[in-house]
Amino acid sequence: MLKKIIYTFILIAITLTEVYANGVQISGTRLIYDGSKNNASINISNNDDQVYLIQSWVTQNPYSKKASDDIFITTPPLFRLEANTNNSVRVVQTGKKLPSDRESVFWLNIKSIPSTNKPDGQNMLLIAVKTQIKLFYRPANLPGKSAEAYKKIQFINKSGRLAINNPTPYSVSFKSIKINGKDIANPPMVLPFETQYVNKNVSVNDNVSWQSINDFGGITLEEHATVRSNNNAAN
CATH class of the missing domain: 2.60.40.10 (Immunoglobulins)
Structure with missing residues (x-):
């Protein structure tokens, strides 16, 4: 053999x-x-x-x-x-x-x-x-702090769909996102100055809580906000 x-x-x-x-x-x-x-x-x-x-x-x-x-x-x-x-x-x-x-x-x-x-x-x-x-x-000399970027994320109702807007120059990697206490599966990473759409139906003033992953691979404290209307979202 x-x-x-x-x-x-x-x-x-x-x-x-x-x-x-x-x-x-x-x-x-x-x-x-x-x-x-x-x-x-x-x-x-x-x-x-x-x-x-x-x-x-x-x-x-x-x-x-x-x-x-x-x-x-x-x-x-x-x-x-x-x-x-x-x-x-x-x-x-x-x-x-x-x-x-x-x-x-x-x-x-x-x-x-x-x-x-x-x-x-x-x-x-x-x-x-x-x-x-x-x-x-x-890049050197970016404004703001990377550790604070996740706090500035905006959750927007766009025709009933959830849009996640990142108005900062830093990428935000989510560990978890909850709408009215219910987890969203596979939370995304949102690149600087970009918007990610999530397959989730939402209404204005729905409660949102989220955590992100920091520069060291640790998990941030949980932040809370409400879903905004598209008209009230920052450009």
């Missing part, structure tokens, strides 16, 4: 407060790139007794396979992470201009591939785990 080793790669996207990929731990669920600096970095630890190969790259959104090499590069893009050691991945802007009046959002992908021995005559399953975290490019 022909002896062979079968390698199967399984890609898994994980979003947790502390992200684990087998024995690999990534130090956060988001990375803030301060536009006044020339790079941003995130720490990667190998708490396992085996070696991992770490690959990293930046994409434009979580469903795109296109790398943002014309805007960001990661360094080192591929490296060996020894057992029980740590290293960092740096994200560097290549020089292409991004909007200076608002945050831009990308995705940092980190894939860990475990090493394996190759016993003769045994089939083996090699699992590679891909972790995807948000990368926020934050």
Whole structure:
């Protein structure tokens, strides 16, 4: 019988407060790139007794396979992470201009591939785990505070549908949104100066409560407001 080793790669996207990929731990669920600096970095630890190969790259959104090499590069893009050691991945802007009046959002992908021995005559399953975290490019000198942006969100009745307006230059990632005490499934991230429509029927003066995810991956205090009419919404 022909002896062979079968390698199967399984890609898994994980979003947790502390992200684990087998024995690999990534130090956060988001990375803030301060536009006044020339790079941003995130720490990667190998708490396992085996070696991992770490690959990293930046994409434009979580469903795109296109790398943002014309805007960001990661360094080192591929490296060996020894057992029980740590290293960092740096994200560097290549020089292409991004909007200076608002945050831009990308995705940092980190894939860990475990090493394996190759016993003769045994089939083996090699699992590679891909972790995807948000990368926020934050230009220098934006007005206001990122930590306060979620408090300024507007909930608007537009022809009976719920519109969520973000009038700030910061992205807001919602942890939860409740209308009259009932959760909205899969609350969105609303980009700066944009409006997201949610498949939810609402009326003016409905009660809204919400929480967002802050720069450190923590959950904010709950805010409360009422649904506004379209006529009273700020431009």
